[in-house]
Amino acid sequence: MEIKVVQKVLSVNERMAEENRRLFSEKGVCVINVMSSPGSGKTAILEKTLARMAGKVPSAVIVGDVCTTHDADRLARTGVPVLQINTDAFGGDCHLAAHVVEKAAGELDLSRIQLLFVENVGNLVCPAEFDIGEDRRVVVMSVTEGEDKPLKYPVMFRTCHVTLINKTDLLPHLDYDLAKAKENVLQVHPDMPIFTVSAQTGEGMTGWVDWLKACVEEKVSGGR
Amino acid sequence: MFVKTWGGWGNFVPRRSAMHEMGIAMEILTIASASIPEPLKGAKVRSIRLKVGKLTAVIPESLRFCFDIVSKDTPLSGAHLHIEEIPVVARCKACQNQWTLSGPSFSCPFCESGKLEILSGRELDIDAIEIEEDDDGKPVKGKA
Ligand SMILES: Nc1nc2c(ncn2[C@@H]2O[C@H](COP(=O)(O)OP(=O)(O)OP(=O)(O)O)[C@@H](O)[C@H]2O)c(=O)[nH]1
Numbered sequence: 413m414e415i416k417v418v419q420k421v422l423s424v425n426e427r428m429a430e431e432n433r434r435l436f437s438e439k440g441v442c443v444i445n446v447m448s449s450p451g452s453g454k455t456a457i458l459e460k461t462l463a464r465m466a467g468k469v470p471s472a473v474i475v476g477d478v479c480t481t482h483d484a485d486r487l488a489r490t491g492v493p494v495l496q497i498n499t500d501a502f503g504g505d506c507h508l509a510a511h512v513v514e515k516a517a518g519e520l521d522l523s524r525i526q527l528l529f530v531e532n533v534g535n536l537v538c539p540a541e542f543d544i545g546e547d548r549r550v551v552v553m554s555v556t557e558g559e560d561k562p563l564k565y566p567v568m569f570r571t572c573h574v575t576l577i578n579k580t581d582l583l584p585h586l587d588y589d590l591a592k593a594k595e596n597v598l599q600v601h602p603d604m605p606i607f608t609v610s611a612q613t614g615e616g617m618t619g620w621v622d623w624l625k626a627c628v629e630e631k632v633s634g635g636r
Numbered sequence: 637m638f639v640k641t642w643g644g645w646g647n648f649v650p651r652r653s654a655m656h657e658m659g660i661a662m663e664i665l666t667i668a669s670a671s672i673p674e675p676l677k678g679a680k681v682r683s684i685r686l687k688v689g690k691l692t693a694v695i696p697e698s699l700r701f702c703f704d705i706v707s708k709d710t711p712l713s714g715a716h717l718h719i720e721e722i723p724v725v726a727r728c729k730a731c732q733n734q735w736t737l738s739g740p741s742f743s744c745p746f747c748e749s750g751k752l753e754i755l756s757g758r759e760l761d762i763d764a765i766e767i768e769e770d771d772d773g774k775p776v777k778g779k780a
């Protein structure tokens with residue numbers, strides 16, 4: 413005997429993500445989901461970015477980490493509210509799900525911020541499938557990884573709105589083909605904006621920060 | 637834990653743990669359990685039919701493996717996951733051509749435009765569940 417179901421497996425997450433999106437819109441908060449392989453420099457980029465937003469765009473960070481608080485400690489030094497999610501408590505998950513972000517957001521005073529970063533768990537597979545109610549999705553890859561990352565993880569690169577290529581300060585020491593890397597990004601996602609940055613030296617951060625400010629402005633003025 | 641090739645997409649193989657499918661297997665268990673009508677609660681489920689797009693990061697073998705673990709000691713224990721893999725089909729917004737992608741190249745093979753619409757390949761759906769019946773067509777009771 414067959415029973416028809418016809419339902420999306422991730423429908424619970426999707427519903428929750430939509431609820432988050434509604435809440436964030438109501439509060440005028442622009443939410444940026446930051447994803448990468450472990451160690452590509454998400455935390456370092458956020459540290460530099462938050463320093464540049466200080467006094468201009470009130471911000472906060474939610475950071476997912478499997479079991480440490482290192483990233484949260486680093487980010488808290490920038491002076492913005494930081495919420496650490498130990499995904500271990502949610503079954504050691506390899507991504508942040510919408511209900512986890514909802515819990516964390518509930519701990520923040522959303523009426524005081526305009527920009528909320530979510531540093532996802534270092535992983536290019538799982539976070540691609542889980543909507544958390546963000547406005548923009550950002551993927552970071554670094555020049556110490558292969559140029560073929562976009563080809564290996566096309567879903568991630570297709571679902572993101574912008575790519576950051578980090579650690580450009582190391583380029584002189586590597587034989588990394590930056591042009592090839594960009595070409596690969598554009599192969600899976602034509603027209604995707606790409607910023608090459610160094611979280612170490614701050615090089616290239618201006619373009620990225622301006623892009624972010626434009627997103628915040630659009631959101632605050634109720635454009636999306 | 638698991639190093640598996642990604643169905644048919646050649647060398648483009650994400651290497652990672654089985655964690656991802658674990659969460660998905662749990663969702664499937666929840667939805668399938670909730671879909672069994674009240675009078676049939678506790679009946680043995682023979683199979684669950686799923687549609688899985690090739691663009692999702694789900695490897696059928698890993699998903700079956702995880703489902704066997706999470707469904708242990710439930711009425712769905714032993715249910716077979718019948719997975720229909722859905723190819724990635726795109727349509728070019730510039731020239732309207734439609735084709736099946738065989739790898740992660742997302743520009744039109746006819747006019748090279750990058751403006752595509754993905755028509756299928758991201759599905760992750762439960763279609764139906766099948767309840768086990770005895771020779772008289774009566775539902776068989778499950779273990780738990
Ligand atoms: N040379 C150089 N090193 C960098 C740069 N950005 C980050 N790093 C270093 O790379 C390492 C990882 O950086 P993180 O910012 O912790 O990376 P992450 O993506 O947050 O890592 P996880 O949260 O563990 O996934 C650290 O040792 C950083 O100091 C950069 O632009 N240049």
Ligand SMILES: [Mg+2]
Nearest residue numbers: 454455483531
């Ligand atoms: Mg980090």
Ligand SMILES: [Zn+2]
Nearest residue numbers: 728731744747
């Ligand atoms: Zn075309």
